[in-house]
Amino acid sequence: MGEERIIEGKILKGIGGFYYILDDHGEIHECKAAGRFRKEKIKPLPGDTVVFDPESVDGYGFITHIDKRRNELKRPQVANVDQVIITMAVKNPKPDLVLIDKLLMMASIANIHPIVCINKADLASKVEMDDLKKQYDSYYDVYIVCCENESGFDELKATFKGKISCFAGQSAVGKSSILNTIFKDFDLEVGTLSKKTARGKHTTRHAELILIEDNAIVVDTPGFSMLESFDIEIPEIGVHFLDINKFRRGCKFSSCIHLNEPECAVKEAVEDGQIDRRRYERYLKIVKEFKEGRKKYDG
Ligand code: ZN
Secondary structure, three states, X not given: OOOOOOEEEEEEEEEOOEEEEEXXXXXXXXXXXXXXHHHOOOOOOOOOEEEEEEXXXXXXXXXXXXXXXXXXXXXXXXXXXXXXXXXXXXXXXXXXXXXXXXXXXXXXXXXXXXXXXXXXXXXXXXXXXXXXHOOOXXXXXXXXXXXXXXXXXXXXXXXXXXXXXXXEEOOOOOHHHHHHHHOOOOOOOOOOOOOOOOOOOOOOOOOOEEEXXXXXXXXXXXXXXXXXXXXXXXXXHHHHOHHHHHHHOOOOOOOOOOOOOXXXXXXXXXXXXXXXXXXXXXXXXXXXXXXXXXXXXXX
């Protein structure tokens, strides 16, 4: 009997009760989870940081501890995502900014750092691009890229280092092309990331984390097809809009939803241009959707 070895690592994927764990040296270990996790109804997830004994039984190891998760997504089922690249195209398809704002809100709720990425920069004039950018860049990290002439990627690439990243956004905005442009040797099939499941249909596909380079790890399916897993009250929506959140403490009522209430600091900030009016209008649209009970985004 060898001495028990304990290693820390990150689960990249789980298939049929086996988990594939990346250690600090870049090696992959095949492990099972200790029986007590099942009793405690804890399912190891891709993204989990775990402690494991790499060679306890029959050639495979055993996960003995799962670190507390900083976040957990339901679809795809992954844990500990560090950043989400919320991607849109400046044109073709036309950006769905209500969707973008919902994704930004979801990232905030899930405690994931959002990055706004605007692709297809070659299709728009500078004026159009600046107009789109300025709705976000006072409060969010915005990167403008163009897969066509490979511009703008160095800065975006730097954000992936040492992190688990996930993409989100409409289909056909170029999510997988962006990834393939940043990481040249990366052979993710174009289209995998933008594959769309039928509306409302449950996908049984398991998420997998892909180690690319520089400790950059990417989730192989787009994140946030779900708002239904977030239980949020209407006055909390503004908390997750960084621009609205900055001013809302100045509102007279703590339950202010910045609609018709008197002495609303958010509405004042919209009036004097500190909050982009279009963002505010989309916020109201999202509040209205929530009020009407359509809490679910299933796009
Ligand atoms: Zn208010």
